[in-house]
Amino acid sequence: MVVGKIKTLIFGAGGMMGRELCSVFPDAVKLNHTDIDIKDKENVIESVKKNKPDVVINAAAYTAVDDCEDNKELAFEVNGRAPGYIAQACSIVGAVLIHYSTDYIFDGNKKEYKESDSPNPINVYGSSKLMGERHIIKNMKNFRIIRTSWLYGAHGKNFVDTMLRLSKEMDSVKVVDDQFGKPTYAHDLARKTEDIIRLTPGIYHITNEGVCSWYEFACAIIDNAVPCTSDEFPRKAKRPKYSILLNTKTSPMRPWREALAEYLNKKNNEVIT
Ligand SMILES: NC(=O)c1ccc[n+]([C@@H]2O[C@H](COP(=O)([O-])OP(=O)(O)OC[C@H]3O[C@@H](n4cnc5c(N)ncnc54)[C@H](OP(=O)(O)O)[C@@H]3O)[C@@H](O)[C@H]2O)c1
Numbered sequence: 001m002v003v004g005k006i007k008t009l010i011f012g013a014g015g016m017m018g019r020e021l022c023s024v025f026p027d028a029v030k031l032n033h034t035d036i037d038i039k040d041k042e043n044v045i046e047s048v049k050k051n052k053p054d055v056v057i058n059a060a061a062y063t064a065v066d067d068c069e070d071n072k073e074l075a076f077e078v079n080g081r082a083p084g085y086i087a088q089a090c091s092i093v094g095a096v097l098i099h100y101s102t103d104y105i106f107d108g109n110k111k112e113y114k115e116s117d118s119p120n121p122i123n124v125y126g127s128s129k130l131m132g133e134r135h136i137i138k139n140m141k142n143f144r145i146i147r148t149s150w151l152y153g154a155h156g157k158n159f160v161d162t163m164l165r166l167s168k169e170m171d172s173v174k175v176v177d178d179q180f181g182k183p184t185y186a187h188d189l190a191r192k193t194e195d196i197i198r199l200t201p202g203i204y205h206i207t208n209e210g211v212c213s214w215y216e217f218a219c220a221i222i223d224n225a226v227p228c229t230s231d232e233f234p235r236k237a238k239r240p241k242y243s244i245l246l247n248t249k250t251s252p253m254r255p256w257r258e259a260l261a262e263y264l265n266k267k268n269n270e271v272i273t
Pocket residue numbers: 012013014015016017018032033036037038039058059060061062063078100101102103129147148149150151152156157
């Protein structure tokens with residue numbers, strides 16, 4: 001149990017989640033990719049030993065799902081082995097580790113997945129993220145692995161912003177209607193992360209609530225989306241048909257439509273910093 005004022009260190013502070021986390025943990029030691037490469041084991045251990053944090057949050061990852069297919073070694077190093085280095089460092093200083101994983105560790109053959117369900121990734125990104133989970137579990141006890149899905153937010157390339165751009169550029173935007181998941185606002189997840197620190201070690205499924213297809217998600221953003229099948233829109237990496245994460249362990253976050261409305265409203269009013 002973590003109590004009182006905590007010292008936090010964030011890896012991946014320059015990414016979409018990382019920047020949201022920097023707002024929630026303003027006093028944290030914030031390390032972005034130019035400050036440290038998490039593949040560098042010695043450096044990771046040294047920086048954690050030097051800063052002596054109570055909590056380490058790892059938001060660094062190689063997240064380009066299709067590119068991972070062509071850059072397997074890099075994917076397994078960044079998403080697979082590096083989280084193990086961070087876990088070793090946390091174990092040395094006695095820090096809690098918060099690490100983000102993904103719905104893509106599941107194959108999508110089942111409709112919904114509990115935290116205890118068996119993973120079976122169908123692409124390199126998912127396999128590399130699953131390796132990361134396993135290296136953490138092997139190297140330390142006091143971890144919280146947060147699996148999330150379909151993230152969007154103010155500080156990174158994401159589906160919502162892509163839809164808004166394509167909608168202006170094209171008469172109609174084709175979007176797949178046969179993959180289902182739970183859109184998640186990075187801002188909500190960053191705030192929820194604070195609560196998760198205080199929960200018991202383990203794996204958590206944290207998303208906004210409610211399920212949709214990518215097409216249904218698009219229809220909530222733009223008015224010129226048209227449905228298509230995954231076969232009509234081939235991608236390098238296979239995606240699970242269903243990747244619906246069930247949260248059976250902690251209080252739910254708000255519905256995705258409510259979170260999306262807030263994000264779109266902020267964008268309209270240009271108050272996103
Ligand atoms: N985005 C999603 O839809 C989604 C869904 C489920 C789970 N997740 C998980 O959520 C977490 C946060 O994702 P995100 O969307 O915030 O990703 P992101 O915007 O791509 O941020 C990842 C950050 O990690 C940095 N990074 C990459 N390789 C690194 C390395 N070797 N050393 C240090 N930093 C490195 C990147 O820097 P550069 O840009 O300079 O490479 C980037 O700033 C990840 O664990 C991801 O797997 C994301």
